[in-house]
Every structure is written in structure tokens, then in C-alpha cells.
Amino acid sequence: MYIANNWNDYELLDTGDGDKLERWGKYILRRPDPQIIWPIANESQQWKTADGHYHRSSSGGGQWEYRTKLPDRWTVSYGPLSFHIRPTNFKHTGLFPEQAVNWQWMMDRIKSANRPIRVLNLFGYTGGATVACAAAGADVVHVDAAKGMVQWCKENAELSGLQNAPIRYITDDVFKFVQREQRRERQYDAIIMDPPSYGRGTNGETWKLEENLYPFLELCTTILSDKPLFVLINSYTTGISPSVLHNILHMTIGRKHGGNIHCGEIGLPISQSGLNLPCGILGRWESGE
Helix, strand or coil: EEEEECCCCEEEEEEECEEEEEEEECCCEEEEECCCCCCCCCHHHHHHHCCCCEEEEECEEEEEECCCCCCCCCCCCCCCCCEECCCCCCCCCCCHHHHHHHHHHHHHHHHCCCCCCCCEECCCCCCCHHHHHCCCEEEEEEECCCHHHHHHHHHHHHHHHCCCCEEEEEECCCCHHHHHHHHHCCCEEEEEECCCCCCECCCCCEEEEEHHHHHHHHHHCCCCCCCCCCEEEEEEECCCCHHHHHHHHHHHHHHHCCEEEEEEEEEECCCCCEEEEEEEEEEEEECCC
16 A cells, blocks of 8 residues: 655544544544444544534535634645645545655656656646646646636645746646647656546536546557656546556556556555555556656
């Protein structure tokens, strides 16, 4: 498991009863997590006095209960990177802290390449990976279908002192964008994607990970440069294993460019128990350089 254990502004304090207790800067939030199928070992006062508690609804969704009046948003930092945190209606905060292991890996790869690197971040969300790659010196194109997420990414870049960095912010369907880039013969040295399990496009198109990931990855190989540096896939889809990501990376990028493939779970350390919480999976292809 790849563990994001270098945080100062974030901490997974405890887990149990389907919930996780987290510190985001100076605020404590309690949120549900489907992986947590064990009881709370010791229900400390922090559990009972969390600043925000997201309650699931039996009919789907849920709502926040606040014991403290939280600001509309606040900032957390990871090394040179800074991000706005804001609790949303769907239990999220705008950041997946376990992705810090990928941010560090991408920054190291870009810095050690000793050449200009052009990165494409697809399904880019609020731009954790975009900000990390730009901070390492790469040119980045950030693509997400949600205008609000693209704006959030831009704000995170500004927070990190990257307002003048070479980042292009694109609100678009990622599949159509890649097709246009193919026609334009534009190429990228690195591609990042965090595809959803299911999605619907602006014109009613549907995305199903199990059906669409392989052909989409094949399409992405056509816009890789002759010397690609890395390709990263993140997945939070239940039922997709690291071995599946390994196989499709091998059959697409690996078949064309060789290189090395590493796949596995991604997780966070739990302070109270000393255990690790699995949060998703990743698949990394990287060149041999």
C-alpha cells in the first residue's frame, strides 16, 4: 500500500462505525467511509465534539451538522502546495489527502527528467495533481467537465503561488477533448486521470468505468509524446483491483513504450490505531529514464 504519511495540516485521527474522524488544519470533521466496517475502539471526546459531522440519509445523500461555525473555506498545505477546503453537500471537502503520495511521486519524476515536461490532467477535479506538477516546473493542461471544479483548481494554484504558471484551465468533456487533441496532433509527456465510476456528459453521454476505461486509455496513447515520462490512473471504483489497472496499462502504454508498471492500494495512516485505511487504488506507468 502507498501511504500518504507526510502531512502536517491533515490527520486521520480515528475510524469506526462507518465513519472517519479527521483533522483538516484546526478543524475536526466526521465523515462516512464505506471501507470502515469495524467499531470505534474508544469513542473519545473528539468523536462527540467534531466541528462538523456528515450524517448519511437512508434514502441516499445526507447533510452536515455543525457544532462550530466553520468559515466558508479554509486553507491546508502540503509542502509548497496549498488548497482551499470546503465541506460540500456530498460529504467531500474538495481534496483527497491520500493523493499526496502521487503528488510527491509526480513532482520527483518531473524534476528528475531534466527536460521540459507537458502534463495533461483529465477528470482534474480541484487540481491537486495540477498544482503539484506545475510546482515541479511542468506545463499543465487541466480538464474537467465541471466549471466550478476548474475554478477551484485555479484558486488552489493561486494559493500555491502559481498564478503565473503555465497552466491551461479547460472546462470540457475529457473524451471529446482528447479526440480534438489527437486531431490537432498535440502531444503530452505525462497523462493523469482520475475517472469516475459513472458519469453523464453534457449531451447525455454516459461514462462507465468498466466499459470505457480501456478504450479511453488506448485513445490517450495516441497523444503521448515519443518520450513519455509517466501515466497515472487513480480509481475509487469498488470491484476494480490493482491487477486490473496493471493489465490495461501493460496492454496499452506498456505494449507501445515498454517502461515499468507499479500498481497497488493507496491509503492513510490512522493515528489512534496505527493501522492504515485503504482509500482507493492507483496504476503507474513510468519510462525507464
